[in-house]
Amino acid sequence: MLDINQLRNELDLVVERLATRGYTFNAAEFAALEAERKTLQTSTQDLQAKRNSVSKQIGIAKSKGEDVAPILAEVENLKGELGAAETALATLQDKLNTLLMGAPNLPDASVPVGKDEAENVEVLRWGTPRSFDFAVKDHVDLGAPLGLDFETGTKLSGSRFSALRGPIARLHRALAQFMLNTHTNEHGYEEVYTPYLVNAASMTGTGQLPKFEEDLFKVSRPDAEPLYLIPTAEVPVTNFVRDEILKAEQLPLKFAAHTPCFRSEAGSYGRDVRGMIRQHQFDKVEMVQIVHPETSFAALEELTGHAERILQLLELPYRKMALCTGDMGFGSTKTYDLEVWLPAQNTYREISSCSNMGAFQARRMQARFKNEAGKNELVHTLNGSGLAVGRTLVAVLENYQNVDGSITVPTVLRSYLGGLEQLV
């Protein structure tokens, strides 16, 4: 959520910067609602003050045994008038809130301006794509004999689901464990385990609701509020600090979690239909940082580096992209995507996305800390994949394939697989 004070004071600037993301903020509506709010709020509060003082008088009069009928007659109209004012004000504030909740975050000044992914800026390339002296297979063909089973996934659940068996299942588990171990042992993250179903308040806190409900799997319950399957561990982990006031010395908080992620993929019909690039369910190791506002951009560099480290240790070639204003996610001030080399697609594909959300989520969540002046101040939140496990599995299969269809196990994973050097 944007800072309403900034909207009041620097409306033109906000509008201009949101426009670089391709978002048209309805400034005229906002200004009109704000003006109306001001007068309506003042008049409502005047009426409330009047009611309070008259009611107080009635109480005093009654306690003295005086007749209160004249005073009651005096306030006869007040009740209806006040009720109408309060209703009107609530309606107005709902509208303002809707406007605010629907607006994306302001991009940082360092973010390249552009309208879509074509204008993202490559920051660096790491590693050299291997040259093959045989015809490369894609992960679907490579995985099939090793236990990558789309037919069963489809039978059990439908399209965009897969089942893993034997060596592939084991490699998948090894990848997740390797990532989580690296972040907790070497990068200073606290391992967390979280619910995979969360309430609407949590989804609203991180920004999935109210605007992106169609992207989520919703679980309705007859006698309780609905729950939502998490689309990323960012949701439960970031919400750890919802409605909390942290001590300054607790910051930064660094959490890492391995969870499944569930996405409806509404609107992506026909995209990546083959293979496990785009699934309704996939595993991901996620990093989340809760930091002091002054350090959030440094933290973004650090966190992105942690994700890069996984790719480097796995010796997978990748490139780092600075997303342009038009391609960034809803709540982000700045995002780096890491794209891994996929030989079969002869291209780089997203495997991690690392974002500094600034105060955007913290404001929705009311996640604060006591600052140096003793004031409650919003924290900044960051998150990044470190990494998407399913896509890493794809990358390992394709990059480490041999002419006979076997897969060489990356060195760092061997200890997780009982020393195994090849998947056959």
Place this chain on the structure above:
RNA sequence: GGAGAGGUGGCAGAGUGGUCGAAUGUACCUGACUCGAAAUCAGGCGUAGGUGCAAGCCUACCGUGGGUUCGAAUCCCACCCUCUCCGCCA
């Protein structure tokens, strides 16, 4: 699934229709006393919003949302959550 209890300030805990934004204790901050500390004493100490140059004034907030009333922490309804006992269960 059945039965019951309960959600009040950082924490504990009073308050069951009227000068209650809320007693009291505790924690915390400031000052006094002290060589210093402890103890003691005095004062301060919630959040959000409106308005004002400012001092200040005003409004809202006692789990959440509705309702009754001139007036609600207090009464009514719904929901959320926590705890206890029984049953079932990985």
